[in-house]
Every structure is written in structure tokens, then in C-alpha cells.
Amino acid sequence: TGAEIPAEPILFFKAPDTVVGPDDTVLVPRGSRKTDWEVELAVVIGRTARYLGSAEEGLAHVAGYATAHDVSEREFQIERGGTWDKGKNCETFNPLGPWLVTADDVDDPQALPLRLWVNGELKQNGTTAEQIFPVGEVVRYLSHFMTLYPGDIINTGTPAGVAMGQPEPKPYLKAGDVVELEVEGLGRQRQELKDA
Known part of the structure; x- marks a missing residue:
């Protein structure tokens, strides 16, 4: 998006009702003008983590990985003041799955291709190497601010190609759009958008 690279990870929470299935409908919130897509690697915690000392310890606390769609409403997130949580927590804003791939079945979590299409057009094509x-560092870092418990999910960031980073008029999502996304080896998702 052209934003400055942060010195530390940026944190926000997502409410439980953001999590839906990989092929469930995503609802465009009332008043939304800037609903955006973000394909991401989801990390599922397998062991309680507190004050971890290294990225290697962080990786040792991972149960597995999944495909996530971190849907975001950019006006709510950035232009409405306060925290990013307002733009991240609309109902259905975190399709997850289709499955959990255990950590021992992922050779390198920093070598996974991520892709996302809107209405059949490729919008994001990157890799977790970026x-x-x-x-491991994200898990270590978070463990210094909160205790991570088995089953906790961390979305880890998205590659270039989101609507917010496009030239005007930005192609934000609207009812009737279809988003498809995948993290290679972790499965594919498909969502149709509808008005809330």
C-alpha cells in the first residue's frame, strides 16, 4: 500500500464471529465504501506461549497452518479514528480453512505462495518469504504482550495487491463480487459477497 515499514508488528484483534468457513458468504457491512481483500497465512498455536526467547521457540509453539482471508473495511480501519479493530471485526471478515495442515507437514512457512482473485482476475500473487x-518472530513477539493458548489463531500479513494499494478509483469489494484465494498446500477458498 506504500505504507512505511513498521519497526514492530502491528496488532489488532478479530472477534469470534468474524471466523466463517472457507466457502461461506462474506457480508459487506452497512455503510461500507472500502471493503478490501487480504489473503494471509494463518498460524494456529499448539502450546501455551509466554515470554518466548527466540523465533525458534515461536515456531516450536505452532500446531499448524491454514489459509485465511483477512477481510478489512479500510474507511472504518483508517479514517474513523481509534484502533484498526473497527475495520477488521465486521461479521464474516475472517474466512478460515478449508483445513489445518500440521506444522510437521509444512517444510518452511516462509516459502508458501499466496494468491487471490476477484471475479476471476488475479489481484495478489506473492509468497510468505516477503x-x-x-x-516464529511474530509468535515470539506476541508472547511478550499476551499469553497465547492452544487454538489461538494469528493472521500474519498479506502480499501486495490489495484494493487500498491500487490507483483511483480503487476497486473495493461490493455485493455480487466473488473472491477466490489460496495458500499453496493449505487449500483454497471461495466467497461471494452480499450486503449485510
Whole structure:
């Protein structure tokens, strides 16, 4: 998006009702003008993590990985003041799955291709090697601010190609659009958008 690279990971929470199935409908919130897509690697915690000392310890606390769609409403997130949570927590804003791939079945979480299409047009085509903060470091970092428990899910960031980074008029999502996305080896998702 052209934003400055942060010195530390940016944190926000997603409410439980954001999590839906990989092929479930995504609802465009009332008043939304800037609903955006983000294909991401989801990390599922397998062991309780507190004050971890290294990225290697962070990786040792991962149960597995999944495909996530971190849907975001950019006006709510950036232009409405306060925290990013407002733009990240609309109902259905975190399709997850289709499955959990255990950590021992993923050779390198920093070598996974990620792709996303809107209405059949490829919008994002990157790899987890481009992440600013690798998976192990994200887990280590978070463990210094909160206790991570088995089953907790961390979305790890998205490659270039989101609507917010496009020239005007930005092609934000609207009812009737179809988004398809995948993290290679972790499965594919498909969502149709409808008005809330």
C-alpha cells in the first residue's frame, strides 16, 4: 500500500464471529465504501506461549497452518479514528480453512505462495518469504504482550495487491463480487459477497 515499514508488528484483534468457513458468504457491512481483500497465512498455536526467547521457540509453539482471508473495511480501519479493530471485526471478515495442515507437514512457512482473485482476475500473487516479520518472530513477539493458548489463531500479513494499494478509483469489494484465494498446500477458498 506504500505504507512505511513498521519497526514492530502491528496488532489488532478479530472477534469470534468474524471466523466463517472457507466457502461461506462474506457480508459487506452497512455503510461500507472500502471493503478490501487480504489473503494471509494463518498460524494456529499448539502450546501455551509466554515470554518466548527466540523465533525458534515461536515456531516450536505452532500446531499448524491454514489459509485465511483477512477481510478489512479500510474507511472504518483508517479514517474513523481509534484502533484498526473497527475495520477488521465486521461479521464474516475472517474466512478460515478449508483445513489445518500440521506444522510437521509444512517444510518452511516462509516459502508458501499466496494468491487471490476477484471475479476471476488475479489481484495478489506473492509468497510468505516477503513477510516483514517471519512466523516464529511474530509468535515470539506476541508472547511478550499476551499469553497465547492452544487454538489461538494469528493472521500474519498479506502480499501486495490489495484494493487500498491500487490507483483511483480503487476497486473495493461490493455485493455480487466473488473472491477466490489460496495458500499453496493449505487449500483454497471461495466467497461471494452480499450486503449485510
